[in-house]
Amino acid sequence: MKIGLIGCGRMGSALIGGIAKSGITTAQDIVIFDPNSDSVTKTTRDCGVNAAHNNLDVAARTQTILLAVKPQYISQVLEEIAPAITKDHLLISIAAGVTIKKMEQTCPSQTRIIRAMPNTPALISLGATGIAPGSHATRQDLELARELLQSVGIVTLTQESQLDAVTGLSGSGPAYVYTFIESLALQAEKEGLPLDEALKLATQTVIGAAHMVEQTDMTPRELVEQVTSPGGTTLAGLAALSEHGFEKSIAAGVHAAAERSREIAAES
């Protein structure tokens, strides 16, 4: 299987690195292009993949193409590669806010497109990605997209209308968690811990709690109950969090990010 990458920045290079290592195809069967020749040189050297002459060359030499340029360049790239797009091609775009309809309008009719919303932990193979099929994408296309993106984390199948919720949750979610870790550590410093030690403890607490959710059969609510005894410290902490609107703040954050994602898609 020949796989192409257009846009070899942070996300594109991480994705292609994951795919090259995954064994889905050989590195020799991967072709990449980016006008930034330093990015191309680094990725070809690190991953053993091949460089194309330009975007059209990527489309001519491969059938499955990952589009990882910034959203504002997607139309330009699609116009560039349109002459080489055939019914054998599958395009997988990770550009935030660029709708399938908009991409389909720029491509030859019947072009098979999948839209994906990954997040930055994909850079360390711990990504969480939602994928949605375009009007002409097949079940096999979705399976292939899932397999490719699973090389950098977990993948969930969605409808395009649900990608805004994915954006509000896992797309923007890492920033919520960074803020949470920072807030935990800053207050722990005020309670008497050195900040660097507090940051280490806060980070490990989030990692450990996430693994508990993942690796036990218990729901998050059951885990909360398990660690909360009457009159204890955790109960006092949870009560103060609720009193200050913790759950409501998180709900408002996810909602605001999902709404912003809907607005950006409508503007594009």
Ligand SMILES: NC(=O)c1ccc[n+]([C@@H]2O[C@H](COP(=O)([O-])OP(=O)(O)OC[C@H]3O[C@@H](n4cnc5c(N)ncnc54)[C@H](OP(=O)(O)O)[C@@H]3O)[C@@H](O)[C@H]2O)c1
């Ligand atoms: N980072 C995230 O958390 C995240 C999450 C979800 C989705 N995404 C999406 O992922 C995409 C890439 O994001 P990123 O953070 O990896 O951006 P990035 O690091 O800026 O990478 C984009 C790359 O595309 C190159 N490029 C620009 N115009 C091009 C063209 N006409 N043909 C081929 N390559 C071109 C850029 O080169 P120059 O540097 O020379 O311009 C750059 O190397 C975006 O659409 C973004 O919405 C990102």
